[in-house]
Amino acid sequence: MTxxxxxxxxxLVAGVIAVPLAARxxxxxxxxxxxxxIAISPLLSLLQVDLxxxxxxxxxxxxxxxxxxxxxxxxxxxxxxxxxxxGLGGGQIILTTLLVMGSAILLGQPWRIALTIxxxxxxxxxxxxxxxxxxxxxxxxxxxxxxxxVLLAQDIVVIPMLALLPxxxxxxxxxxxxxxxxxxxxxxxxxxxxxxNAWQKTLITLGAIGSVILGGNFLVSPILRFIAxxxxxxxxxxxxxxxxxxxxxxxxxVGLSPALGTFLAGVVLARSPYRHELESNIExxxxxxxxxxxxxxxxxxxFHLLFSHFATILGLTVGLILIKVLILRLLSAIFHIxxxxxxxxxxxxxxxxxxxxxxxxxxxANGILPKEIADQLLLVVxxxxxxxxxxxxxxxxxxxxxxLTDHPAGEQEDIPDSNKIIIAGSGRVGSQIDxxxxxxxxxxxxxDFSVKRLKALQRFGxxxxxxxxxxxxxxxxxxxxxxxxxxxxxxxxxQISKLVKYVIDTYPHVHIISRAFDRxxxxxLWSYGCRDIVRENYDSSLRMSRSVLEALGSSxxxxxxxxxxxxxxxQMAMVSVADAHKTGVPAHExxxxxxxxxxxxxxxxxxxxxxxxxxxxxxxH
Numbered sequence: 217m218t219x220x221x222x223x224x225x226x227x228l229v230a231g232v233i234a235v236p237l238a239a240r241x242x243x244x245x246x247x248x249x250x251x252x253x254i255a256i257s258p259l260l261s262l263l264q265v266d267l268x269x270x271x272x273x274x275x276x277x278x279x280x281x282x283x284x285x286x287x288x289x290x291x292x293x294x295x296x297x298x299x300x301x302x303g304l305g306g307g308q309i310i311l312t313t314l315l316v317m318g319s320a321i322l323l324g325q326p327w328r329i330a331l332t333i334x335x336x337x338x339x340x341x342x343x344x345x346x347x348x349x350x351x352x353x354x355x356x357x358x359x360x361x362x363x364x365x366v367l368l369a370q371d372i373v374v375i376p377m378l379a380l381l382p383x384x385x386x387x388x389x390x391x392x393x394x395x396x397x398x399x400x401x402x403x404x405x406x407x408x409x410x411x412x413n414a415w416q417k418t419l420i421t422l423g424a425i426g427s428v429i430l431g432g433n434f435l436v437s438p439i440l441r442f443i444a445x446x447x448x449x450x451x452x453x454x455x456x457x458x459x460x461x462x463x464x465x466x467x468x469x470v471g472l473s474p475a476l477g478t479f480l481a482g483v484v485l486a487r488s489p490y491r492h493e494l495e496s497n498i499e500x501x502x503x504x505x506x507x508x509x510x511x512x513x514x515x516x517x518x519f520h521l522l523f524s525h526f527a528t529i530l531g532l533t534v535g536l537i538l539i540k541v542l543i544l545r546l547l548s549a550i551f552h553i554x555x556x557x558x559x560x561x562x563x564x565x566x567x568x569x570x571x572x573x574x575x576x577x578x579x580x581a582n583g584i585l586p587k588e589i590a591d592q593l594l595l596v597v598x599x600x601x602x603x604x605x606x607x608x609x610x611x612x613x614x615x616x617x618x619x620l621t622d623h624p625a626g627e628q629e630d631i632p633d634s635n636k637i638i639i640a641g642s643g644r645v646g647s648q649i650d651x652x653x654x655x656x657x658x659x660x661x662x663x664d665f666s667v668k669r670l671k672a673l674q675r676f677g678x679x680x681x682x683x684x685x686x687x688x689x690x691x692x693x694x695x696x697x698x699x700x701x702x703x704x705x706x707x708x709x710x711q712i713s714k715l716v717k718y719v720i721d722t723y724p725h726v727h728i729i730s731r732a733f734d735r736x737x738x739x740x741l742w743s744y745g746c747r748d749i750v751r752e753n754y755d756s757s758l759r760m761s762r763s764v765l766e767a768l769g770s771s772x773x774x775x776x777x778x779x780x781x782x783x784x785x786x787q788m789a790m791v792s793v794a795d796a797h798k799t800g801v802p803a804h805e806x807x808x809x810x811x812x813x814x815x816x817x818x819x820x821x822x823x824x825x826x827x828x829x830x831x832x833x834x835x836x837h
Contacts, residue, residue: 223265230256231507245351246344247605249507253514260515271512271573277505278343278570279464279478280498282371285346286482287491297365304362304547305369308565311543312338319535325589328384332584333593335377336576337536339569342367343506344604349564352608353686353711359560362553366565371476374571378471378578385583417471424470428463428477432484440490456497509570517598521591529592533599537607540566556611556619563607563615572597616687636700638663640685640715645731645752646705660703661694686715688722696723704730709737713744720745738790739797758783770832777831785824789816 230252238248260267313334320330345363346355354360436459443455460478467477485491522529541562548558576594579585585593637653639646642664650662663685684690685706696702702719706712709732716730729748732738738749758779765775796812803809 223263226256226259227508227511230511246347246510249510250514250602253511254517257515257517267512267516271509271516274505274509274512275574276461276464277502277509279474280460280502281343281346281506283460283478283482284495284498284502286479287486287495300362300365301369304551305366307547308366308543309338309370309373312540315539315543316536319539328386329585329589332381332384332579335381336572336593337568339370339571340367340565341567341569341601341604342371343509343570344567344601345564347506348605348608353684353708354560357557357560358553359557359564362551362561363564370569371479374476377575381579381584382582421470421472424466424472425480428466428481429484432481436485437488437490452493453497456494457501460498513598513601518591518595522595525592529595529599532596533603536568536596536600537566537603556616559615560611563611566607567600567604568597636698637661637703638694638696638699639703639705641705641707643705643707646703649703649705663690663694686711688718691719696726699726702726702728704728706731709733713740716741716746717744735790736797736803739794740799742794743797743799774831778828781824781827781831785820789820792816
């Protein structure tokens with residue numbers, strides 16, 4: 217018990233110290249976790265910690281991440297991605313496998329081993345890339361969406377890889393399989409399919425996949441509905457973990473990828489009314505386990521082997537990164553990924569992936585790769601993952617500034633300095649604002665990072681410019697110093713808050729009109745100093761309320777007076793309780809805010825009800 221608590225304490229202290237330092241240096245949380253693992257590696261060796269077992273447990277973080285990704289994907293959206301999945305994803309996997317295989321053969325490896333290495337290195341790190349794209353707000357960019365499609369295709373292709381790899385086993389290694397397993401310490405996952413023939417294995421495998429899909433459609437919602445009646449949040453959390461772990465065990469038992477199984481379950485549950493509850497319960501465990509996984513990767517680096525073969529391993533790592541960048545740039549040209557997005561796509565996916573650790577253990581356990589080669593390949597995988605945050609830094613500091621003023625279509629057209637209005641975001645909100653002010657005779661600078669969206673707007677004669685509006689360099693290039701108005705219409709509350717706070721602190725003369733997602737987001741923006749805030753769905757909600765009143769028999773004048781009265785009341789309420797709001801503290805945990813709201817409603821609601829009643833009675837008579 218004491219040893220377990222000590223080990224947990226060591227990992228927690230390492231993460232709590234290293235990750236904030238890495239974030240402050242803008243290196244990203246993933247690199248922070250990896251460096252934390254490297255730092256505690258000597259201490260773990262001294263305590264004789266079994267890192268393999270911890271890593272196998274922490275891989276649940278990867279599984280949970282893919283479950284959450286699946287929850288965000290509806291089946292029809294997955295179908296819409298089929299061309300990118302097959303083209304970008306399939307092309308990357310096939311080309312990388314063949315090119316790496318050819319390189320391995322040139323280095324003297326037999327074709328079986330070379331093909332195995334090619335398949336292993338064709339995979340990229342889903343955990344690192346998705347987490348980094350999310351942290352940087354790049355997930356919705358064209359490069360981010362293309363990266364997601366490739367990562368999804370890679371996760372799917374793990375299944376045929378697991379089926380194909382045993383066919384590449386060599387007789388000599390198979391003869392010494394038991395000795396190899398003993399000397400490597402790798403755990404060979406048990407499978408229920410060992411005693412069955414090929415067609416029986418196929419039926420059992422299809423049955424396992426079918427059970428996940430059918431269970432997600434017909435069993436999960438009734439079970440969650442039953443659990444919800446207890447009104448105990450911890451039971452819902454336990455149920456969410458039970459489903460994820462149960463699917464993981466089922467997939468492992470039949471020799472399939474647990475990540476794919478949980479991803480399928482997530483897709484099936486994407487339309488469930490309990491989707492958001494599942495997501496909120498699993499998210500904290502996913503974050504902790506992913507952090508633990510990356511720390512074990514850093515701690516597992518064999519520095520003795522690394523330093524004794526440093527030139528070879530570094531050369532292989534750099535060669536792998538260059539090969540993948542070359543292939544991804546080729547695919548970005550074929551699939552028309554433009555501007556900085558093509559480099560985000562190429563640099564972001566240039567590493568080997570966390571599934572490489574799983575597949576390396578699998579290949580050693582099945583007599584496919586010699587342990588000596590697998591140990592060196594493991595270092596290449598770990599080192600490439602360790603270098604990935606550096607590749608994103610190259611993208612941020614070298615690539616992106618080069619494209620800040622580039623036109624999406626490739627024309628060298630600078631952002632005009634004469635414009636006094638800047639619109640951040642050209643989605644459904646920003647594009648409407650842009651159209652109105654242009655019809656009124658004003659020019660604006662509209663900035664967005666979606667090349668496809670900008671090109672679509674261009675076809676209607678709207679001039680837009682590529683870039684991430686939250687980047688200080690881009691704002692300066694767009695003329696924020698001389699701007700009169702900044703309209704923030706980004707579809708991301710965290711990015712909105714970041715941009716508003718930066719501009720208010722740095723350019724206080726700029727009048728900011730900001731989109732807000734809800735009442736509490738309004739309070740956050742208010743606390744930063746923004747005083748011109750528009751709630752996203754507020755006006756449409758009032759218009760719908762007016763329609764409800766008219767449908768209930770009120771006249772148009774009565775309904776409009778009631779809505780105007782409510783609007784004034786709500787604005788007064790917002791201002792009166794704003795100073796009780798605490799940024800970063802959920803409203804239901806802020807006792808001062810709850811008390812202030814209750815006091816205001818108790819004092820004002822009776823008067824408001826009486827005034828509304830007078831409006832209805834006045835015209836009725």
